[in-house]
Structure formats: C-alpha cells, structure tokens
Amino acid sequence: MKLFRNDITKIILATLIFPVVLIIVGLMSKKQSTASIWQAVGDLVVFVVAYLLNKKYFQQKVTWVNKNNLMSQLFTALPAIIIVVFLDSPMLMVSDFQVKFKVIVICLLVGLAEEYVFRGIMVGLFLKVLHNNVFGAVIGSSIMFGSIHFINLKSLPIGYVSGQVIFAAAIGILFGTIYIKTHNLTIVILLHALRDMFPMFSSKTVLQMSHTTFSMATLYVTVVFLIIALVISYIQLKNFEIKK
Template sequence: MRLFKNNIVKIIVASLIFPVTLTIIGLILSKQSVNSFAQALADLVVFLVAYLLNRQYFQEKVFWFNRKNGLAQLSTAFPALIIVAFLNSPVLLVNDFQVKFQVILICLLVGLAEEYIFRGLLIGLFLKVNHNNAFGAVIGSSILFGLIHITNLKALPFGYVSAQMIFAAAIGILFGTIYIKTHNLAIVIALHAFRDMFPMFSNKLMQQASQTSFTMASLYVMIVFLGIALFIAYIQLQNFEIKKS
C-alpha cells in the first residue's frame, strides 16, 4: 500500500517498535518469570524485530562503525562523554560498588535496541522528511525517544515520568548529534550502556533511586539539562551539511 511507503508513517511505525514489542513480550511472560535474563532477552527481541523490519520495510542504511577520522569522532563525542561521566560519578563514592556481568549485558542490549531504532532508523527517516536538516532530525528522533518513556506511567507518578522524559530527550539529542556527525552507532551504544550500567553496580544507589520522590527542583534541573543538550547540538550542527547520496 502506498500509505505505508510514506516516510511519516514509517517514523510512526519505527517509534512504536519498542513499546509494542515489549508489551507483547510482557503479555507472554508471567510476572514470576521476569528476571535479568528475561529483560536482556526482551531487548534482544526488540532489536531483532527492528532489524528485520528495516531489511523488509524501512530499508534505512545504518552506520554501525566508522574507523575514519577517529580524533574528530572523539571530539564530537567528548561533551556527551563528560556529561555521562559526571552523571555516573556518584557511583564511585559508594562502598558497595560491584561490577556485574548481567548488568553489563542488559545495558548493552538496551543500548543496542534503543540506539538502533531511535538513532539508526529514525534519524535517517527524519532526514528524508525534513530535507536533510541535521538539527531537525536529531530533535525529532529525540522527542520520540523521550515520549516512549511515557509507558512508565503504569508504575511511576506523572511528575517523575515527566522529568524522565525530558532527561531521555536531552540524552537523545546528545547521542543523535554524535551519530549524525560520526556515522558510528557503536559509539552511542557504548555511551548509552555506560550511562545505564554504572548506577546498577550499586544496590544502595538503586534502592535510593526507587525511593526518590518527585520534586519541582528535579524537573527544573532536567529542563536546564535539556537546554544544555540543545546548545551543544546546535553548536556542533550549525554548519554541518548532510551529503546527498
């Protein structure tokens, strides 16, 4: 059907892969069977669904690795790397810090699935819709990345999820800028996993996070972080042009 060949429709379909697939998996699995292995398997299934859909339907070229201009790639990724390291730094001060293989595996698979969809697929689709506007493609994919976290409303209060959505959009802007400039999805997968895994290396921090209540101050901090991410992306992309194939 011609409708499904429309790039806007493709964007909608791509953005729904993650929540729809996880919902279906959740219906299949019982609550008793949900564990670390099941979470890792679910993220792997999400990636495989997205990968197969891309081959048969989206047909977007995903840039997995780029060995050229390593210093330029590092320079582009440096602001995000500093921010992620700063966000993870409190973990180094706790006395129960412990590297866990299952945490590394889960976070790598989450990063693989989410970055493949929201950077690998959606940025390419947004570039087609907005005539190769790099900044617009990064913003569009990042907004959708933030919006998928609305599914957490079933377990968390609205205020907390609102801050989470803004944070996800801000991180998405940083990661999207890196991907669109470096053509290296591996960098953003690694950064994504790096951001997610370090807090999970501490049971104490995870317990504190689960008990954290929403405050307006935290929402303001997320808005400021979003502004910083937008500024970094604007500076890095203001003279950047997509080469037409």
C-alpha cells in the same frame, strides 16, 4: 498501500516497536525473580524486530563503525563523554557499588536496541521528512525517544518518569548529534550503555529510584540539561550538511 510508504508513518511505526514488543514480552514474564532476564530478552527481541523491519520496510542505511577520522569523532563525542562521566562518577562512592556482569549485558542490549531504532533508523527517516535538516532530525528523533519512556509508568512513579522523559530527550539530542556527524553507531551504543549501567550497580540506588516522587528541583535540573544539550547540538550542527 501508499499510507505505509509514507516516511511519517514509518516514524510512528518505528516508535511503536518498543512499547508493542515490551508489552508482549512483559505478558510472558510472570516471575519477578526473572524480571532482569526478561528485560534483556525484550530488548534483544526489539533489536531483531527492528533489524528485520529495516531490511524489508524502513530501508535506512545504518553505519555501525566508521574507522575514518577517529580523533575527529572523539572530539564530536567529547561533550557527551564528559556528561556521562560526570553523571556516573558519584556512583563510584556508593557503599554497595558492585560491578555485575548481568547488568553490563542488559545495558548493552538496551543501548543496542534503543540506539539502533532511534539513531540508526529514526534519524534517517527524519532527515527524509525534513529534507536533510540535521538539527531538526536530531530534535525529532529525540522527542520520539523521550516519549517511549512513558511506558515506564506501569512500574515507576510519575515523578521519576516525567524527569526521565525530559532527560532521555536531552541525552538523545547529544547521541543523535554524534551519530549524524560520526556515522558511528557503536560510539553512541557504548555511551548509552555506560550511562545506564552505573546506577544499576547499586541495589540501594535502584530501590531509591523506584520511590522517586515529583520534584520541581529535579524538573528544573533536567530542563537545564535539555537546554545545554540543545546548545551543544546546535553549535556542532549549525554548519554541518549531509553529503549527497
């Protein structure tokens, strides 16, 4: 059908991979003690489904590694690296901070699944829809990335999720910019995993996050971060063009 060959339809269907797969996996998981294992399984299934659909349906070229101009790639990623280090560094002072192999694996799988879908596939689809408008493609894919975090409402309070949606969109803008300029998905997967895993190294922090309520101060901070991400992305992409 012509409708399903439309790139906008493909964007919508790519976005739905996460909620559909995670809901199905969630229904299979009944024991709270194995919740983290099922989370890892869910993200792995998301990646496999997205990979197979990309081969047969989305047909977007995903560049996993780019060995050319590594210093230039590092310079492009530098703002995101600084932000991730700044956000993660306070966790090193938490009293119950402990590196956990299981957390590392889970976060790598989350980074793999989310970056493959929203940078690897989604950015390419938005570039087609927006006729290679790189800044628009980054914004579009990041909005879709932020929106999927609404599925966390099933287990987290609206206050935390609302800030999470804005924060995810902001970090997605930085990661999308990196991927477009470096053609290196591995960089953003690792940055994504590093950002996610440090808070999870503390049981106290995880418990605190689950009880987070709405705060205007937190909302203001996330909005400021979103503006900073937009400015960084615009500066890096304003003279950048996709090579034919």
